[in-house]
Amino acid sequence: MSLEALQDRIRDAAARGTPLRLRGGGSKDFYGNEPRGELLDTRSYAGIVSYEPTELVVTARCGTPLKQIEDELARHHQCMPFEPPHFGPEATLGGCVAAGLSGPRRASAGPLRDFVLGVKLVDGRGRALTFGGQVMKNVAGYDVARLAAGSLGTLGLIAEVSLKVLPRPACELTLQLEMSEPAALDSLNRWAGQPLPISATAWHGQQLFVRLSGSEPAVRAAARKIGGTRLESQQFWSDVREHMHAFFAGPEPLWRVAVSSACPPLDEPGDTLIEWGGALRWTRGHDPRQTTRQAQGHATLFRAQDKEQGMVFTPLDPVVMGLHRRLKAAFDPAGILNPGRMYPGI
Secondary structure (H helix, E strand, O other): OOHHHHHHHHHHHHHHOOOEEEEOOOOOOOOOOOOOOEEEEOOOOOOEEEEEOOOOEEEEEOOOEHHHHHHHHHHOOEEOOOOOOOOOOOOEHHHHHHHOOOOOOHHHHOOHHHHEEEEEEEOOOOOEEEEEOOOOOOOOOOOHHHHOOOOOOOOOEEEEEEEEOEEOOOEEEEEEEEOOHHHHHHHHHHHHOOOOOEEEEEEEOOEEEEEEEEOHHHHHHHHHHHOOEEEOOOHHHHHHHOOOOHHHOOOOOEEEEEOOOOOOOOOOOOOEEEEHHHOEEEEEOOOOHHHHHHOOOEEEEEEOOOOOOOOOOOOOOHHHHHHHHHHHHHHOOOOOEOOOOOOOOO
C-alpha cells in the first residue's frame, strides 16, 4: 500500500465519520484501552528509507518489522539504545513509536521519545505532515515529532520515522547479587551517584541483577566494585524486556508503576519486579493506584483479561486533559483515529 492509499483511507473514514483502528503487527493490541473501529493495516507500507551508519540515523516506514531494522543496525555494530520491547515477532516500527515503550536500558540511555528525530504523520484529514528531520538540532516551535511517541495513534498515523541510533557497547556483563528489596533500592540509588557503567538493573525474588556496558576496562573495574556473581547468559534481559520472565506469567492483572527511584518499597500484596534503578515497578494482581498516588507516582494497567474502559491510565489533571483534547481536535477533528485508546474522547 502506498502513502497516498493510506491517506485516501483516512479521508474516506473522516467523510463517513467512521472510526479507524490503526494497526501494524498487533503485538501491542493489549496495551491501552480496547482498540475499536475499521482495521487499517499498516504493514504493507514498509521498508528502510535510508540508513547512514556514520551519521547514526535510520529512517524507515511504519510497517517495517522491528527485527529487520535491528538486524540491519547489528550488521554495523549499532543499536536502538532505548531497547524497545517487541512483545511478538510481528512488531513494527510504527507500533513501537506509537506505544512509546522502552526496555531495560531506558534508565541509562533515555526514553524512546528522546531518539525520535523526525516523523511523517498522516492526520485525521488525510494530510501528510512532516515534523523534525534527521539531525538533533532541527526543532523550531513545538516538537511534534516527539509528541507522536506514546500517542497510540490518536493524533495520526505515524507513516515514517527517523531515529537516532548508537554504537553497541564494546563489552557487557551481568552481575547477580542476593539482597532484600530495601537493600536493593538503597544500593541502586547509591550506585546511581557514582561513575559506574550500569546500563540496566532488575530486582525480583531477593535477587538483584545489574548489567554493565562500556569499554572492557571500565566494565571489569565496576564489576569488582559492585561484587556478586557473573551471570553468563544475557538472555535474562531479553526475557525481562519481552515479558518472558516467569514473573510475567499468569492471568493476574499486570500493573506498571512509575515512581521516584528513591521511593521506598510500596508494600503492595503480591509479587514485584523492579527495573530502571527503582523507578519502574511491576506488580501483579492487586490494584496499586492508591499507594502509587501517595508516592506521587502513576500506575498503568498494562495487561489484563478484563479492562474497565477509560481506567487503564492514571486520570489526568483537568488542565493537562484540556491540552490533550485540543491536540486531538487539531490533528483529528473528526475523532476517527484510534478513538478512546488512551482516554475517553481522545
